[in-house]
Amino acid sequence: MTAALPASTRDLMAKFGIEASVFTGGPMASFSPLTGEQIAGLTPTSAAETDAAIARAHAAFLTWRNLPAPRRGELVRLLGEELRAAKEDLGRLVSIEAGKSASEGLGEVQEMIDICDFAVGLSRQLYGLTIATERPGHRMMETWHPLGVVGIISAFNFPVAVWSWNAALALVCGNPVVWKPSEKTPLTALASQAILDRALKRFGADAPEGLSQVLIGGADVGNALVVNPKVALVSATGSTRMGRIVGPKVAERFGRTILELGGNNAGIVTPSADLDMALRAIAFGAMGTAGQRCTTMRRLFVHESVYDTLVPRLIKAYASVSVGNVLETQALVGPLIDKDAFDGMQKALEAAKAAGGTVHGGERQPVGPDTAYYVKPALVEMPSQTGPVLHETFAPILYVMKYSDFDQVIELHNAVGAGLSSSIFTLDMREMETFLSASGSDCGIANVNIGTSGAEIGGAFGGEKETGGGRESGSDAWRAYMRRATNTVNYSRALPLAQGVVFDID
Template sequence: MPITADPALDESVQTALTACGVTPSMLGGDHEVTTPLTGQTVASVNMASVDDVSAAIERADVAFRTWRDVPAPERGQVVKRWGELLTEHKVDLAVLVQAEAGKVTSEALGEVQEMIDICDFALGQSRMLYGRTMPSERPGHRLMETWHPIGVVGVISAFNFPVAVYSWNTALALVAGNTVVWKPSPATALCSLATDALLARAIAECGAPSDIHQLVITNPESAAPILDDPRVALVSATGSTRMGKEVSPRVAARFGRYLLELGGNNAAIVTPSADLDLALRGIAFAAVGTAGQRCTTMRRLIVHESIADDLVERLISAYGTLTIGDPRDEKTLVGPLINEASFTAMQDSLDQARAEGGKVITGGRRVLADENPGAYFVEPAIVRMPRQSQVVHTETFAPILYVMTYSSLDEALEMHNAVPQGLSASIFTQDITEAEIFLSARGSDCGISNVNIGTSGAEIGGAFGGEKETGGGRESGSDAWKAYMRRATNTINYSGELPLAQGVEFL
């Protein structure tokens, strides 16, 4: 297995893989997995072909015929055991998340904790797949709804949350009685192998059908059957808006379902009444956490003109204290970008911002290049922008915070809602009227809207997702389980008569 020039990294990765149940036979192949910590190869894996993907769908479809008839609370036991194994191997899996996605230690551990949390949630949900009983207009009749599994669920996940968002889908899909075919980002293949191995162990220990979960590490071209095969009842895809525009029409063409979690271009409004110390902490984490590579990263800051200069100076000071570097160091707060392409995109956006009258007031430079020539560590950037500009309408997956000013709340809301994305939003205010307006129909048009916290850091208890070009999908908590099931309306006649609805008479 190819290794990096960092023996400590290689040893920790190999130890974590072994602990999670990944055997040497699962490694080695034509695809090299690199780490953003150094830019070097840490392992290689085989990439699935189109035929391999089709075969995985076939296995999952056959397994569904058995799995759908298993009582939901029994299905929940598989997810319960998976959660126990994730708890046992939390540090091991976090090591792999860190090595492949570049997250600082607390964020890598937090991602695995999200998996554990959704397993807990899904276990409870397995006893609460509720339908309703409605009053019938006909005597001696009962009207009700029931919920049933839909079949094979295809899950396409992204590099930035290589295991958490996938688990939101998988835990709920499994307790709903579906089977899963998972296509992760090839950039995070090792996380995927380890996660699949732990789930396979849970499935075996619970005596469930072995094929209810299928992992296919492959490129977008070879993953085509997930989009095109009618046996895949639902495609849940996380990624860019561009990707969503390719996925949705193909799945819709065969009348399949899709659940999209796409781009976010998230903003916070800071009002004159805001607690600026609180706002500063919320903005800093939301803007620079995961090196700006979250779909909920704060990318726009809309500040009242009376406090903008003060807040910006505070932010500049806070940014100056950020420790950038090896995410394995406990003091590090900002790790690397995923690759060179992300760094290039960041520089292009900063150039566009300058061309549109913006001023980069701090950050934007690559650092640590001499020590890590293959890695892309950057200083998070703050850019003062005019109120009217185009670059702020585009999501750049890097730590750039565009700062704009407003004079009235209506103006701030108009600026906030002007972008094509609609994922996460926040307002910092001590004025209850401003908070309520922000959360009302005339306020934020995002799927997630917060008061006095940042735009990132969602809990699994609430449904996660956004509107407009974010795709409209909902995952994780609340009633997101319904996306993985089909609803049937049932009428039971116990009257001995045959009255028709609406008073219709026939024969």
């Protein structure tokens, strides 16, 4: 095995109690995008092992569902403690395996800690409703019960946070979890499971075997998770193409899904905008994480009255932004995940040129070995929203277009398949409220005077249309991990039937 970071990777994995033999020598290669060189070789989970893991999870469900929710919350509280203790190590591993800056790696682990805090409180707040009934001497209510095994399929760009959003809520709601991480980031998954194992050990015998498991592999392992009828809910994060495959397969067996898919996110800069604020928000939203966030800003509509003031400043920011190895330098932009991402970016830029676009940036940068793919973020001035602008490219490309009419720009904003995140920069109350109204942004996330990128765990995360409609993390997203029962209790001596039906039996 060749590796640019063999010693540091071994040392980090050892801190999680994982021996080198677990992640070396196997046929499934893992690479660090910082160098493009192999850092691990794992053995994929077989089909038989996958089925056995799901069977163990289902057996665990039969026990875990009967444990009081506040007691289940105690496990998640302990997980939060263990994550706090391991934050530096896990954050660094995220940087090595996903190419994120040190602050972004630590920030992702902080999201894990935050959702644990949220879920602990939630474990005492799984509320149902008392409902007015038309029958005297009766009480009607709804109750919420654990759903079953939750299958989690995550993507490389947030290799641990997305698991935690799902796992923390699933566990307090009474469900075991089986996790198939991206084949590009398996080490962070193994480390996260090791951290949870520490919490499970402290939690004690109330936690059944098989409560949380990791499956290593590619699409075949994910498919085995998707089609298994013992998996009550599949939460899948990835491309819209992936969602088109997963959704029908789960629906065919009447399972449930949470789909977090593509995001062709846009921002609007109005005449009244604070341009200094907009500049900073757009720059991070479009270039942060090398454009590899599902909430990355990919389209920008700038009013014609401020276009010539803002866009040259943006072009200057794009030209001056630092690109490099984010663990060895203070660079703001790290690498693309792999060659496929680089090729996809270059193909999109060529299509933009063919459609009349003017490209600023986008060139490969001479950073590290040839096996690493660092690029200058690209800003593309487009004459109209056409061609590659209508499709998400998972790379740092921002398409910039002029607009003149507010109603028209709302239509343009909504005229793409995805509907994840959106933002408007304005000091005009009418424009702001219109953007947030039913006739405004059609996205699951709509922001004012901040960018599209990033989200807090207190709010439900997800989007509409081709983004899949799923919601994870905060707010009332917990309901997706439970089943609802409507209950009627008759405490009278009569038997009135609903709708006044008469059904007398002698």
